[in-house]
Amino acid sequence: MAKDGKAAARGKQERLVSAAVELAHRQGYRKTTLADLAEAAQVPLGNVYYYFKTKDDIGEAIVQHRESEFEAMRAHLDGLPTPKARLVAFVDMTMRNAATVAKHGCPMGSLCAELLKDGGQLAERSNALFAKPMDWMERQFSALGYADAAADLTLQLQSSLQGASLMTQSFRDPALLEREGRRLKSWIEAL
Amino acid sequence: MAKDGKAAARGKQERLVSAAVELAHRQGYRKTTLADLAEAAQVPLGNVYYYFKTKDDIGEAIVQHRESEFEAMRAHLDGLPTPKARLVAFVDMTMRNAATVAKHGCPMGSLCAELLKDGGQLAERSNALFAKPMDWMERQFSALGYADAAADLTLQLQSSLQGASLMTQSFRDPALLEREGRRLKSWIEAL
């Protein structure tokens, strides 16, 4: 039936996006070919173009998927009682990824850097990866009573996490992110 | 004469490396083709291979050039009287690049991220871009009397600068790096 057709289509599209997100993280967006993608998602190569007109469209889908991942995370964080607890939990979740970050970089940061160097339309979309998390952080710092300094504190926290992720990947040492994470958590607690 | 030939050869090699360093920063290493390079350095395409066997060799030369740039900077910094003054001057030099960083990213950080995602032999060389600066920072913090915490303080400083550089590039806003730079300078002064 038509319904099955559409269901299959949704299934394929989802598989393609999932594969794209994972491959872009593991081996980079640029390095990931449509053939790689088709194979990983178990979709014939030519069929990819039924779902995405260009490779850039796939990049856009990856960015949107990462954005929605943060929304899910945020829904969980917002269940915590205090702004401090929420911020600490955010840092904690990043730290728990240290092993993956050491291998492939921060899922958001390394993608952002790559899209920026690619320099196409996607470069201008790259900050979407940071916009929502930083808005959220800023609200937490405001709620903590630092309304005036919230933007600075947010920049400080996000920069430290992103920089530490890059160091962690470059030196292939998860301990770096863990050390910075511990420091940032006690910094938040002491605010 | 033979001497002129060698002089011309050195001149060409230097032009090629300079062009490679600049193009890799402006448009990315991967995106820079050998044709781009040949044109920028005013060297015929086929002749590039007389100086570099593969494109990876050019990448290696770029990394080494960046390393030697730090050595020159360090020679200048080490002329300053105190460790604090040296560390502050280091942050200052990064801050003064904010406009360029907003356009093309940190010359070291963005290259490092790119080489890491490329995943070849060069990925393993990427941390050479950070090793010497971080060794130097660690010695400064030790000289300041923080021998035990020097590694942590170094990680903190380098992470903040790298992360802030990524934010600055992503949001195309030099003010971000300037804000973090100011904060880091007063943090150093207060140590």
Add this chain to the structure above:
DNA sequence: GTCTATACGGCGATAGAC
């Protein structure tokens, strides 16, 4: 050492049958 012409492979994208 220098340079032109070209081989070779890979990738994004399309055509067109089913």
Add this chain to the structure above:
DNA sequence: GTCTATCGCCGTATAGAC
């Protein structure tokens, strides 16, 4: 909607004359 075959381009690298 699905899939095969293939086009056209571009990028690295090489061959070989000078």
